[in-house]
Amino acid sequence: MATQSVDPRAGTPFGPTLADTDAAALDAVIRGAAAAAPEWAATTRVARAAALTAVADRLDAASEMLVALADLETGLGVGRLTGEVARTAFQLRMFATLLGDSGYLPILVDPAVAGSPPQGRPELRRLLVPLGPVAVFGASNFPFAFSVAGGDTASALAAGCPVVVKAHPAHPQLSEAVAEQVSAGLAGAGAPAGTFALVRGFEAGRTLVVDARIRAVAFTGSYEAGRALFDLAAARAEPIPFYGELGSVNPVFVTPAAALRGSALAAAYLDSLTAGAGQFCTNPSVLVVPKGSGLLDEIVNSASGRPAGVFLHEGVATHYRKRLADLVGIPGARLALAPEDTEDAGYRAPLALVALDADAALRDVDAFQVECFGPAGVVVEYEHEAQALAIADSMHGCLVATIHGEPVEPFAGQLVERLIRITGRIVWNDWPTGVAVSPAQHHGGPHPSTMNSLHTSIGGAAVDRFVRPVVLQSLPTTLIPSVGRI
Amino acid sequence: MATQSVDPRAGTPFGPTLADTDAAALDAVIRGAAAAAPEWAATTRVARAAALTAVADRLDAASEMLVALADLETGLGVGRLTGEVARTAFQLRMFATLLGDSGYLPILVDPAVAGSPPQGRPELRRLLVPLGPVAVFGASNFPFAFSVAGGDTASALAAGCPVVVKAHPAHPQLSEAVAEQVSAGLAGAGAPAGTFALVRGFEAGRTLVVDARIRAVAFTGSYEAGRALFDLAAARAEPIPFYGELGSVNPVFVTPAAALRGSALAAAYLDSLTAGAGQFCTNPSVLVVPKGSGLLDEIVNSASGRPAGVFLHEGVATHYRKRLADLVGIPGARLALAPEDTEDAGYRAPLALVALDADAALRDVDAFQVECFGPAGVVVEYEHEAQALAIADSMHGCLVATIHGEPVEPFAGQLVERLIRITGRIVWNDWPTGVAVSPAQHHGGPHPSTMNSLHTSIGGAAVDRFVRPVVLQSLPTTLIPSVGRI
Numbered sequence: 001m002a003t004q005s006v007d008p009r010a011g012t013p014f015g016p017t018l019a020d021t022d023a024a025a026l027d028a029v030i031r032g033a034a035a036a037a038p039e040w041a042a043t044t045r046v047a048r049a050a051a052l053t054a055v056a057d058r059l060d061a062a063s064e065m066l067v068a069l070a071d072l073e074t075g076l077g078v079g080r081l082t083g084e085v086a087r088t089a090f091q092l093r094m095f096a097t098l099l100g101d102s103g104y105l106p107i108l109v110d111p112a113v114a115g116s117p118p119q120g121r122p123e124l125r126r127l128l129v130p131l132g133p134v135a136v137f138g139a140s141n142f143p144f145a146f147s148v149a150g151g152d153t154a155s156a157l158a159a160g161c162p163v164v165v166k167a168h169p170a171h172p173q174l175s176e177a178v179a180e181q182v183s184a185g186l187a188g189a190g191a192p193a194g195t196f197a198l199v200r201g202f203e204a205g206r207t208l209v210v211d212a213r214i215r216a217v218a219f220t221g222s223y224e225a226g227r228a229l230f231d232l233a234a235a236r237a238e239p240i241p242f243y244g245e246l247g248s249v250n251p252v253f254v255t256p257a258a259a260l261r262g263s264a265l266a267a268a269y270l271d272s273l274t275a276g277a278g279q280f281c282t283n284p285s286v287l288v289v290p291k292g293s294g295l296l297d298e299i300v301n302s303a304s305g306r307p308a309g310v311f312l313h314e315g316v317a318t319h320y321r322k323r324l325a326d327l328v329g330i331p332g333a334r335l336a337l338a339p340e341d342t343e344d345a346g347y348r349a350p351l352a353l354v355a356l357d358a359d360a361a362l363r364d365v366d367a368f369q370v371e372c373f374g375p376a377g378v379v380v381e382y383e384h385e386a387q388a389l390a391i392a393d394s395m396h397g398c399l400v401a402t403i404h405g406e407p408v409e410p411f412a413g414q415l416v417e418r419l420i421r422i423t424g425r426i427v428w429n430d431w432p433t434g435v436a437v438s439p440a441q442h443h444g445g446p447h448p449s450t451m452n453s454l455h456t457s458i459g460g461a462a463v464d465r466f467v468r469p470v471v472l473q474s475l476p477t478t479l480i481p482s483v484g485r486i
Numbered sequence: 487m488a489t490q491s492v493d494p495r496a497g498t499p500f501g502p503t504l505a506d507t508d509a510a511a512l513d514a515v516i517r518g519a520a521a522a523a524p525e526w527a528a529t530t531r532v533a534r535a536a537a538l539t540a541v542a543d544r545l546d547a548a549s550e551m552l553v554a555l556a557d558l559e560t561g562l563g564v565g566r567l568t569g570e571v572a573r574t575a576f577q578l579r580m581f582a583t584l585l586g587d588s589g590y591l592p593i594l595v596d597p598a599v600a601g602s603p604p605q606g607r608p609e610l611r612r613l614l615v616p617l618g619p620v621a622v623f624g625a626s627n628f629p630f631a632f633s634v635a636g637g638d639t640a641s642a643l644a645a646g647c648p649v650v651v652k653a654h655p656a657h658p659q660l661s662e663a664v665a666e667q668v669s670a671g672l673a674g675a676g677a678p679a680g681t682f683a684l685v686r687g688f689e690a691g692r693t694l695v696v697d698a699r700i701r702a703v704a705f706t707g708s709y710e711a712g713r714a715l716f717d718l719a720a721a722r723a724e725p726i727p728f729y730g731e732l733g734s735v736n737p738v739f740v741t742p743a744a745a746l747r748g749s750a751l752a753a754a755y756l757d758s759l760t761a762g763a764g765q766f767c768t769n770p771s772v773l774v775v776p777k778g779s780g781l782l783d784e785i786v787n788s789a790s791g792r793p794a795g796v797f798l799h800e801g802v803a804t805h806y807r808k809r810l811a812d813l814v815g816i817p818g819a820r821l822a823l824a825p826e827d828t829e830d831a832g833y834r835a836p837l838a839l840v841a842l843d844a845d846a847a848l849r850d851v852d853a854f855q856v857e858c859f860g861p862a863g864v865v866v867e868y869e870h871e872a873q874a875l876a877i878a879d880s881m882h883g884c885l886v887a888t889i890h891g892e893p894v895e896p897f898a899g900q901l902v903e904r905l906i907r908i909t910g911r912i913v914w915n916d917w918p919t920g921v922a923v924s925p926a927q928h929h930g931g932p933h934p935s936t937m938n939s940l941h942t943s944i945g946g947a948a949v950d951r952f953v954r955p956v957v958l959q960s961l962p963t964t965l966i967p968s969v970g971r972i
Contacts, residue, residue, distance in 0.1 A: 038907070083603070086604055087603065087604040090604035090605070091604070108925070108926040109926065110924045110925055110927070117569070117573065117920065117922065117923075118569075118573040118576035118577070118922075118923050119576070121922035121923075122916060122922060124922060124924055124926045124927055125926070126926040126927070126928055126945075129906060129907075131939070230720075230725070231720070231721075234716075234720035234721075234725075235717075235720075238933045238934070239716070239720075239933065239937060241938065241940065407962040407965055412965055413964075413965055416958075416961070416965050416966075416967060417967060420615060420967060420969075421524070421615075423956065424954070424955065424956055424957065425956065425957040425959060426957070426958050426959065426961060427959045427960070428958075428959060428960045428961045428962065428965070429960065430608065430959065430960060434603065436596075436603065436607035436608060436610060436959075437603075437604050437607075438596045438607050438610055439596055440594040440595065440596040440610045440611070440612040440957065441596070441610055441957060442612055442955040442956065442957040444954070446954070447724045447725065448724070451725060452727065453617070453954040454727065454950075454951075454953070454954050454955075459612075461955065464940075465940075467940070468910070468930070468932070468939040468940050469910065469928040469930070469942065469947065470909065470910055470911065470912065471910065471911040471912070471926065471927060471928040472902075472911075472912050472914075473911060473912065473913045473914060473916065473922075474913070474914045474915065474916060475912060475914045476893040476914065478893050478899075479893055479898055479899055479902050479914070480902075481902060481903060481906060483906075
């Protein structure tokens with residue numbers, strides 16, 4: 001098998017045909033990663049930070065070239081992609097900065113206490129060691145931030161783990177180009193050969209997950225693909241952690257007070273809904289608004305005439321139409337804004353809005369929680385706050401839930417109380433798209449939005465996925481390895 | 487099905503026959519736990535700490551009665567069991583104390599930064615919320631510390647999760663008696679009904695793992711049982727975290743310098759090997775000693791005449807003989823001390839020693855790493871340090887590895903470097919049995935010693951298994967729920 005780039009604006013292939021990584025080459029890559037693991041694990045935090053910074057510098061320096069290539073392969077636009085490279089470099093530098101803080105990946109020491117147990121105890125020094133080679137599966141919708149040099153790669157490298165990335169077939173040339181920058185940055189900073197590698201092809205990805213030398217998997221993508229790989233990881237003779245950031249249906253609740261914001265709210269909602277042609281895992285998929293507030297009309301009016309974006313690839317386009325039909329088929333639902341049909345070539349991503357009353361939504365709470373990846377909004381109108389709260393209670397696990405309201409409304413507090421149970425992030429008076437890269441950030445949530453709600457793929461804690469504790473009991477100072485010294 | 491106590495010293499049943507929890511009763515228990523979950527999650531840390539302390543006080547007050555019952559069911563002896571109750575109460579109080587520290591289960595705040603992303607960001611407040619009802623499967627070998635009121639229960643309650651314990655059939659009456667103390671302690675401290683429950687029976691345990699309302703499982707026991715339950719947890723429509731602390735073959739390395747300690751070392755080794763009739767997951771299963779040091783002879787001499795202990799139940803006794811035969815069957819192995827046959831009733835646990843040369847061990851590195859649960863020691867003699875290092879490299883994942891040596895020996899440093907890759911704890915000049923209950927402790931290790939090497943079942947971090955992060959983005963102070971306030 002092989003991969004070729006496709007221009008999503010035209011629907012036509014271009015550029016070289018890149019062959020899948022064959023079994024022998026893949027084995028050599030994994031062998032290289034396993035061989036590099038002890039050396040990379042023993043690298044000082046200062047040296048790892050320098051290596052991450054070197055990769056960030058390379059991405060910044062090559063930004064223009066990389067963005068041009070990414071735009072050809074993804075159709076996401078130069079503006080958005082330029083910002084995404086900056087964000088990706090910023091993220092690498094965040095981990096580099098955090099590695100300079102002794103409170104990060106901390107070494108904890110319980111001093112010895114004289115006496116017999118349970119009060120008495122020996123000295124215990126708890127440190128964190130890397131798991132070993134990590135397989136990273138990037139996503140198509142963030143060709144920089146959640147791909148070859150994205151958060152999973154950055155955090156695994158920061159943890160001291162070699163990384164093998166399985167290239168996403170929707171941006172094959174960009175994957176190669178970014179991998180070159182990562183490899184050059186790491187090599188220039190003295191990282192051992194084998195610390196990073198890129199492989200291609202479905203079969204290579206599958207083999208990575210089941211290979212005994214791979215010690216963890218980080219995945220961003222669809223539920224179906226993520227679940228299939230999770231099942232492989234769990235069925236191994238030696239199961240390994242599988243961190244899957246999967247699809248998510250993210251609710252936005254508008255209180256009666258916030259609904260008075262009218263057209264401004266409507267416009268901001270549509271901006272968030274259509275950003276990146278709606279191809280965000282944090283897309284505000286379900287908007288819950290007061291009936292009779294006129295907000296639905298404002299939204300429909302504001303939506304008409306917005307130019308269609310471009311989908312990343314044919315699969316997204318096909319899936320979008322299918323899922324949209326499912327939503328429209330919900331009893332009581334109506335197509336408030338039909339997706340424009342155009343004669344344009346390529347994978348057009350027209351905005352669509354589906355409206356239904358809260359009663360209709362509550363009759364089958366699974367039906368409206370269908371991820372329609374793209375710029376499709378489900379607008380649910382509630383007559384009573386109790387209906388909106390019932391919607392909140394019914395939501396599946398999601399990455400983010402949003403409230404537009406006023407602090408004085410008791411309803412807002414009731415929403416917080418419920419949403420905290422089903423989501424990984426609650427946004428107040430803003431929009432869920434655009435996840436800040438910040439030490440305390442959490443990008444995760446209960447199933448089905450991830451396969452492990454304890455962990456995050458953005459923020460300082462992302463590194464925790466790739467380390468395990470070891471306690472050194474009464475070990476003399478001279479014998480403590482460098483990884484255990486404060 | 488039903489359970490009755492068996493006196494392991496006589497091999498005879500006694501006491502009431504306790505019926506398994508039937509499907510309707512189990513459903514009521516799980517419904518109760520799910521109903522209690524939001525209220526228990528909303529309980530303040532101070533109130534949770536008070537509840538844990540109340541349980542500890544009850545265990546202490548009832549210690550004499552509980553120990554007498556435990557001794558009848560387990561044969562572990564009054565001295566050991568009295569210490570174990572103290573340790574179990576100490577552990578509950580440790581979590582209570584930690585809950586009083588704001589650095590524990592911390593709330594992290596990234597203040598807002600003006601400007602556009604990636605530098606600019608909203609305020610983010612990261613807090614930790616409990617997962618919901620946790621199923622706990624206790625072990626037979628620690629009827630207090632790893633059973634009904636043990637570390638898994640204590641840490642899940644500390645996290646704010648209701649707990650449903652599946653009683654171990656080897657101490658059914660004790661399980662009931664401890665559960666009464668836990669329930670009374672929690673109720674007296676104002677915990678909601680449903681915060682804790684005990685169920686009985688194989689089928690009840692299986693159902694707990696697959697019930698959608700159960701949000702995590704903590705298990706201590708054999709690899710086979712743990713793996714079967716892990717597979718069930720992973721195959722759910724909504725997989726849940728499964729924390730299994732399973733069997734472990736724990737190596738002890740004696741350097742040439744330490745071998746000079748001769749008879750003192752031999753006696754201390756045998757004390758550790760035979761503690762609790764060898765029924766510890768931290769048992770020093772494999773002792774690696776210099777050939778020609780005379781240490782093996784010292785051990786065999788010191789071992790002769792030690793009185794046999796008593797196994798917990800018939801299953802352990804049967805398994806022990808079978809696994810011992812497997813070890814003796816390794817080409818090149820010899821039975822250095824045969825287990826004494828006695829006419830005594832009950833499940834006698836006679837000491838046994840199997841000796842083999844390093845070359846023989848290295849010819850099939852899986853063969854000598856068979857967990858022979860009980861007081862059986864494998865003594866491997868090495869002629870060259872390189873052989874001992876090869877043994878270290880060959881070890882499967884284990885809970886603990888031990889070194890007896892002198893700090894000035896380079897060999898000791900080489901052992902540390904290797905053992906850190908395969909274990910969760912490295913003990914210096916002491917013995918692996920007797921795990922301190924301490925904030926920084928780690929009781930875990932790579933597969934097959936656990937199903938998730940990132941986590942611990944002893945120590946302050948045990949609570950991390952049962953919480954997930956939620957970020958509140960720009961949420962007004964008045965809307966932050968109590969769990970998110972510092």
